Amino acid sequence: MDVSHISFGRTLVVAPHPDDEVLGAGGTIAKLASEGEEVFVAVVTEGKPPAFDPATIARTQAEAREAHRALGVRETLWLRLPAAQLAETAHATVNSTLLDVVRRLSPRTVLVPFVGDMHMDHQLTFTSALVACRPHQTEYPKLILAYETLSETNWNAPYLSPGFLPNVFVDITEHLDVKVKAMQMFASQLREAPHERSIATLRALATLRGATVMRQAAEAFVLVRHVI
Amino acid sequence: MDVSHISFGRTLVVAPHPDDEVLGAGGTIAKLASEGEEVFVAVVTEGKPPAFDPATIARTQAEAREAHRALGVRETLWLRLPAAQLAETAHATVNSTLLDVVRRLSPRTVLVPFVGDMHMDHQLTFTSALVACRPHQTEYPKLILAYETLSETNWNAPYLSPGFLPNVFVDITEHLDVKVKAMQMFASQLREAPHERSIATLRALATLRGATVMRQAAEAFVLVRHVI
Amino acid sequence: MDVSHISFGRTLVVAPHPDDEVLGAGGTIAKLASEGEEVFVAVVTEGKPPAFDPATIARTQAEAREAHRALGVRETLWLRLPAAQLAETAHATVNSTLLDVVRRLSPRTVLVPFVGDMHMDHQLTFTSALVACRPHQTEYPKLILAYETLSETNWNAPYLSPGFLPNVFVDITEHLDVKVKAMQMFASQLREAPHERSIATLRALATLRGATVMRQAAEAFVLVRHVI
Amino acid sequence: MDVSHISFGRTLVVAPHPDDEVLGAGGTIAKLASEGEEVFVAVVTEGKPPAFDPATIARTQAEAREAHRALGVRETLWLRLPAAQLAETAHATVNSTLLDVVRRLSPRTVLVPFVGDMHMDHQLTFTSALVACRPHQTEYPKLILAYETLSETNWNAPYLSPGFLPNVFVDITEHLDVKVKAMQMFASQLREAPHERSIATLRALATLRGATVMRQAAEAFVLVRHVI
Amino acid sequence: MDVSHISFGRTLVVAPHPDDEVLGAGGTIAKLASEGEEVFVAVVTEGKPPAFDPATIARTQAEAREAHRALGVRETLWLRLPAAQLAETAHATVNSTLLDVVRRLSPRTVLVPFVGDMHMDHQLTFTSALVACRPHQTEYPKLILAYETLSETNWNAPYLSPGFLPNVFVDITEHLDVKVKAMQMFASQLREAPHERSIATLRALATLRGATVMRQAAEAFVLVRHVI
Amino acid sequence: MDVSHISFGRTLVVAPHPDDEVLGAGGTIAKLASEGEEVFVAVVTEGKPPAFDPATIARTQAEAREAHRALGVRETLWLRLPAAQLAETAHATVNSTLLDVVRRLSPRTVLVPFVGDMHMDHQLTFTSALVACRPHQTEYPKLILAYETLSETNWNAPYLSPGFLPNVFVDITEHLDVKVKAMQMFASQLREAPHERSIATLRALATLRGATVMRQAAEAFVLVRHVI
Secondary structure: OOOOEEEOOOEEEEEOOOOHHHHHHHHHHHHHHHOOOOEEEEEEEEOOOOOOOHHHHHHHHHHHHHHHHHHOOOEEEEEEEEOOOHHHOOHHHHHHHHHHHHHHHOOOEEEEEOOOOOOHHHHHHHHHHHHHOOOOOOOOOOEEEEEOOOOOHHHOOOOOOOOOOOOEEEEOOOOHHHHHHHHHHOOOOOOOOOOOOOHHHHHHHHHHHHHHOOOOOEEEEEEEEEEO | OOOOEEEOOOEEEEEOOOOHHHHHHHHHHHHHHHOOOOEEEEEEEEOOOOOOOHHHHHHHHHHHHHHHHHHOOOEEEEEEEEOOOHHHOOHHHHHHHHHHHHHHHOOOEEEEEOOOOOOHHHHHHHHHHHHHOOOOOOOOOOEEEEEOOOOOHHHOOOOOOOOOOOOEEEEOHHHHHHHHHHHHHOOOOOOOOOOOOOHHHHHHHHHHHHHHOOOOOEEEEEEEEEEO | OOOOEEEOOOEEEEEOOOOHHHHHHHHHHHHHHHOOOOEEEEEEEEOOOOOOOHHHHHHHHHHHHHHHHHHOOOEEEEEEEEOOOHHHOOHHHHHHHHHHHHHHHOOOEEEEEOOOOOOHHHHHHHHHHHHHOOOOOOOOOOEEEEEOOOOOHHHOOOOOOOOOOOOEEEEOOOOHHHHHHHHHHOOOOOOOOOOOOOHHHHHHHHHHHHHHOOOOOEEEEEEEEEEO | OOOOEEEOOOEEEEEOOOOHHHHHHHHHHHHHHHOOOOEEEEEEEEOOOOOOOHHHHHHHHHHHHHHHHHHOOOEEEEEEEEOOOHHHOOHHHHHHHHHHHHHHHOOOEEEEEOOOOOOHHHHHHHHHHHHHOOOOOOOOOOEEEEEOOOOOHHHOOOOOOOOOOOOEEEEOHHHHHHHHHHHHHOOOOOOOOOOOOOHHHHHHHHHHHHHHOOOOOEEEEEEEEEEO | OOOOEEEOOOEEEEEOOOOHHHHHHHHHHHHHHHOOOOEEEEEEEEOOOOOOOHHHHHHHHHHHHHHHHHHOOOEEEEEEEEOOOHHHOOHHHHHHHHHHHHHHHOOOEEEEEOOOOOOHHHHHHHHHHHHHOOOOOOOOOOEEEEEOOOOOHHHOOOOOOOOOOOOEEEEOHHHHHHHHHHHHHOOOOOOOOOOOOOHHHHHHHHHHHHHHOOOOOEEEEEEEEEEO | OOOOEEEOOOEEEEEOOOOHHHHHHHHHHHHHHHOOOOEEEEEEEEOOOOOOOHHHHHHHHHHHHHHHHHHOOOEEEEEEEEOOOHHHOOHHHHHHHHHHHHHHHOOOEEEEEOOOOOOHHHHHHHHHHHHHOOOOOOOOOOEEEEEOOOOOHHHOOOOOOOOOOOOEEEEOHHHHHHHHHHHHHOOOOOOOOOOOOOHHHHHHHHHHHHHHOOOOOEEEEEEEEEEO
16 A cells, blocks of 8 residues: 555544633534544633623523534533632642543543643643553553644743644644534634734635645644654 | 834845845845844855756746845845755865855844754855854854745744744834835745745745734744854 | 834733842843833732732732832733632633733733743733733734843743743843842842842843843843734 | 762651551661661651541551661650551651651651652651751751652552652662561561562562672662752 | 544655664664555765775675565665765765665655764765755655664754754654564674664664653654645 | 772873863863873864865964863874865765774873854764764773863753753863963953953853862753763
């Protein structure tokens, strides 16, 4: 045979907050779902009153459900740790919450936020996801990729926090439209251009990441571990 | 006073090959020129027969002259070192060639290609430009910035070659159109999308770099040195 | 015009503990003030009993007030988070405390401690200051610089914690004396040479940072972000 | 004289959990003890009910005592901070706990876990150990080395967390057998090959680290600081 | 489907000198060949008289042919650039030599030596291989992996040259024996333990890389680029 | 015994150009010599006409001889490769030139310039010195340290070239005066303050490096390899 091929198998996308998974991996989710893979999204945190009001929380979760349906997500798991407070949550609790998900689903592939993101919830989700994926039993996730999140990844400190330098590119030419549609469902999270969390920026990023590998649109990742 | 302001003063843009200066800093050149700064472009190499045929060389240089005129470049310096052969040129020769330019022009600001670019001509131009800008006399360039070049900067090895993580952003909202026009004059160097060296990618990069700092369009740089 | 120039505009210096701002940026503060810029210092923490006794706290704050007056600081803001306990303070609280200051002052330039410093209060102040300076609205600080602090920056782990490799140098030849004077007012924090927090070391650092850019004395910074 | 020589003097090995000190530095401990140096082990944490049951805790500590005796450890210090909860323990408490040990023992050499290890207890132990070893008085530890721990060091994120790239190698050819014996005493912590925490892997690591410097067996470290 | 899978497709292994491909990727070559993939080896350099004598050159090449046959290599390409002299060979020549091979074979996967290896031939082979694999046409290699070479990768300068921190692991449990056998055929290149280029070290490395991912034996790589 | 101690044994200092060894390690040389160690200096390059005139070359070498005598150097080896042309000298030639020196002297400790220095002669000397010190035989240098050179180390590109972050400090309190005296003998290389290559800067660096480890004066190094 003279072609290369990779199938991700059952895939878990870990999102610190709803919309991170769409910004970072919406096209890849849609592509995997269209190929018949089971894709799960675990939303790690939930806004808690009084910092977040119940109506906003409900609205964001409704948007997420709609967006996930559009992308073909099989199931959304709500882990309900407190948003913007992972640094105050016991580290062992975040670890075990994610470990439970990994044990229940036995995913072959896990997509995580980037450790260099500005938001501490992203950094701690990355760290605990790695603990949950430790290769210390026969079965464990074989492919771990970190995605980039507009309005988080580019706003940290160049050369002082870990830099996002992608080495994995997923062609999403056929799936960019559904990604955009899914993001538009997150009306509460979208901003007007030139904000990073706008549709124009999302399209520009897809164009740039695609062009790097001679494709119309791509999502880019940093590889954490791949066991073959 | 409660506003910040920076003026670059006389500016030298060092381009390993014609078009690098437009891809990396065309909008900034146009902005500086529109503000009355004197901007010079030094084109370090020239294709040499038989690897490059004379008609192509002449055509590229004509394109460069036209593009530079559009951007408001005051003077283009042709240093005529052999293209794709800087690694075979004596290092002292590249150093002294650039040193002569810096001595002649006494620029306050110098824009250089990025040391992590894939092309060895870019790497060596960066290195020699730094030698030429050494702060060992009272007068020397006070601001040195490295620009990114589509089809060079993104194609090197993530985490193994120096990564481009920009910390300086120049708002080129008012100058993106002239940058695009200047790049279109480089018909011999342009490619069709989704190639990195296409107008679509150039626009996407400007949108992304702009959005990072809440602007419609920007060019991004890595700071090498700023003396205040 | 053939000179470069930069004005910082209204400037906020963020100090985890009193004296960090003098050690790291005292000369720059004096220089800016002498040029007519408004410079504010935000002291993030305050020693709390019983770890710190009230007399010591009062004395240190009195020293700070005197030193700031000498440097020309327009106003000192006391944020009163608990010293040596930022790691135990809710991350959202540190973020919002700094965000309030940034909103109130709308500084154009912000000087922050270095993320690689040994003291966790420095690391967390850096992180929260960046959150407070996010470029997600039209107005935000355009220039963010990290300063070095003798007895913090050099004592962390080489190559394992972020390294301080300065790329911005401010000539403080005319302001070194007032910096030394201001530091001498911090009698409670000064140590005898060869301790890092001594006048002899402070002078040696100014000489070394100056010599790197051919000046009698300089303060050195790492650029976090500059929007032009 | 034409030979080089180094003696470590009184040595403190800091272990986040019992067995880290054997995995990372068991051979070096045995070597130093055999040369007449006083070696102390400080075990930073202790499992606490209900997460850990008392029988397991007692058993692990008994194993540690036996292993330390085999290696020639002069004294084991039990610091009894809560295991897997250092991130929830006040940072100042971890600092002062380690500072007390350093003050009491005045070690010349301190061996610490690696800051890039996956377990947050390792990261925080490293950080606090460095605070405890600050060179701000005439006497302080002159040599600080970070050791690698199988099942921690290799499982973090390549290029995103600090990487273990050893620059110090201790020949343990004569001491590998006692290291293996000591590790076998940790029956509760050992796993079957191909787990990282197995005797086979421990031997393979010793062979590889040794071969890098043309020795039958070695332990490898990253230097933090050496004052001569 | 709930399993992940990757096939490499036609694979090119680029070896600066004969035996690098066996040390770094011999097990992976055997595994791919056993799965029916076409694997090619390109040996970049050849010893030239008088630095190398003809008998030695002939012997090494004979050993390589035998080893490649054992591993199931479909064809060995001898590029015959001068060994230990790539730094004196025109960079454009190394580029075009490798480009010709990539064009002729159209591999989907390319394995290259590591850019941080001590030998400059390895560094320059890496650099030129990346130029040859640029993604600027529709077809190009989709997967590029850098392998480690005992007696090269571990001997460079920690933290100063690029560090080998593997993120891709190929299980070679079923293929370690044939890798060892192939290496034994390179009698001229093998050394006695504890030299790095010995069978004992090769086995220890396979055990360690395997244990990191809970396998009996593995080869480890750093990902350069993967396009999916 | 409760003290740590290190003796360097026979020591080789590799200097790309005369005066680098004094700037970077003059105090350490004097200290070692005073302790009875044999210290050798290998000067790698020599200015060649017409770039350098014979009188200047002779004068610099005379200065070096005088300075080495003052420091207690046992023997100076003149390797006479062409100055500012190491990049044009066959890499194998630089390797073998340094290998010959290492074989002849069998040093236990080797001090080398820093790979991140701006001058390519420094970078290539570092690289070839490492090749010459490969640990592939029973005997090889056990300790390799890289020194910093004023006017080279600080002038390269922060975060883009390897950064000098010292982890080894040698107390030269008793030897700073002779270092200064030796440097003053290099009248042809000295510059007036505030140039980096001035006595004032040399003293400031010694003070700063000393203060980091609570000593009056120190020289700082980055460890490359230490085998114990």
